[in-house]
Amino acid sequence: MFDPPHLIKCIRNNLMKHTFKFRQCTAKWEDIINFYNKDKELLIRAAPKITDKHIQPNNFAKMKVKYATQILSHTVAASICMHVSVGSLSSSAMGTAECISKFDSLFDAVNVSTIQSSKALKCALTQTSPHLNFFEQAVSFIKSLKIVQGNEEVTSRIKCINGWLVTINAIRQIWDHLQQNHRFKFLLTRRLNTDPIENFFGTIRQQGGNSDNPTSIQFTHAFSKLFFILFLNSSRGNCDDDFDNLLAQFSKADSTVPALIPAPTSPQSDDINSTDYRDKEVGDNLLKDNLIAYVAGYLLRKCFHIHECPTCKSALVTNQLEDNRNLLCFFRFVLCNLLSMRE
Numbered sequence: 001m002f003d004p005p006h007l008i009k010c011i012r013n014n015l016m017k018h019t020f021k022f023r024q025c026t027a028k029w030e031d032i033i034n035f036y037n038k039d040k041e042l043l044i045r046a047a048p049k050i051t052d053k054h055i056q057p058n059n060f061a062k063m064k065v066k067y068a069t070q071i072l073s074h075t076v077a078a079s080i081c082m083h084v085s086v087g088s089l090s091s092s093a094m095g096t097a098e099c100i101s102k103f104d105s106l107f108d109a110v111n112v113s114t115i116q117s118s119k120a121l122k123c124a125l126t127q128t129s130p131h132l133n134f135f136e137q138a139v140s141f142i143k144s145l146k147i148v149q150g151n152e153e154v155t156s157r158i159k160c161i162n163g164w165l166v167t168i169n170a171i172r173q174i175w176d177h178l179q180q181n182h183r184f185k186f187l188l189t190r191r192l193n194t195d196p197i198e199n200f201f202g203t204i205r206q207q208g209g210n211s212d213n214p215t216s217i218q219f220t221h222a223f224s225k226l227f228f229i230l231f232l233n234s235s236r237g238n239c240d241d242d243f244d245n246l247l248a249q250f251s252k253a254d255s256t257v258p259a260l261i262p263a264p265t266s267p268q269s270d271d272i273n274s275t276d277y278r279d280k281e282v283g284d285n286l287l288k289d290n291l292i293a294y295v296a297g298y299l300l301r302k303c304f305h306i307h308e309c310p311t312c313k314s315a316l317v318t319n320q321l322e323d324n325r326n327l328l329c330f331f332r333f334v335l336c337n338l339l340s341m342r343e
Contacts, residue, residue: 004167
């Protein structure tokens with residue numbers, strides 16, 4: 001299998017240079033640039049983490065996984081959908097949003113680090129989790145991708161496309177083997193990435209005066225030292241922390257797998273009031289209203305941890321898109337719970 005963090009960076013790099021086509025949709029880097037240029041002008045931004053380094057990364061920035069995952073994220077996809085809805089971006093940008101959402105879900109599924117999460121695909125892989133069905137649909141989507149440069153199709157030259165297919169197949173086979181032969185109840189797919197082993201050998205090299213080529217005896221001593229101080233990972237370098245812990249710390253843990261968090265029910269209505277989105281002033285006001293509504297809802301949700309008000313709660317969980325102020329919330333909800341890659 002290939003390393004998923006490297007694969008997601010390759011997708012970002014190729015999207016910067018080529019056009020992705022699937023079904024009747026088109027994904028282009030130009031749509032992301034247009035979204036960023038409009039978003040950074042707003043007082044309250046829909047995607048505040050996106051910076052110039054994400055849009056025009058230098059060679060060093062291209063090595064960082066977070067710049068790729070933050071661009072190919074649920075937040076950016078939902079924000080692009082909102083801009084399209086208010087007429088700020090062309091309707092063709094919906095293809096870019098859909099492509100981003102699919103690769104965001106795929107990376108979530110192959111980079112699971114916790115048993116439970118608010119996103120179903122970021123929960124541990126189990127026999128009843130949506131991962132196995134999702135992988136089948138992901139393979140169909142990836143096989144349908146056509147990558148175009150100008151008027152020439154270059155799909156066969158983009159190695160990361162086949163890399164995703166190989167990796168998905170490998171994870172499915174690993175899970176079948178672990179479950180059937182070793183009775184594993186769940187699998188954290190991030191443990192299959194290279195970050196944990198790179199972090200481990202990075203800490204080994206830091207022992208004994210930054211030794212890049214330790215002897216077997218030096219390696220044994222360094223390993224013993226790290227083992228007994230219960231520290232087997234490092235936050236330095238180009239790898240994310242892998243949250244590794246000694247198995248002994250979990251000896252008294254409950255062996256049962258906690259129930260996965262159920263996905264919330266779908267909205268009862270997605271009706272949108274008629275508005276002339278072609279009016280730039282109206283569109284700008286809608287963007288501001290959506291962002292204010294999203295931030296206000298976030299703050300209100302935080303307040304519920306220490307205070308409950310029936311009136312406020314009713315306003316927060318309403319399913320009606322009144323006055324078109326909840327478009328961003330609606331698209332974030334829909335994309336977050338869209339587990340299948342529909343053809």
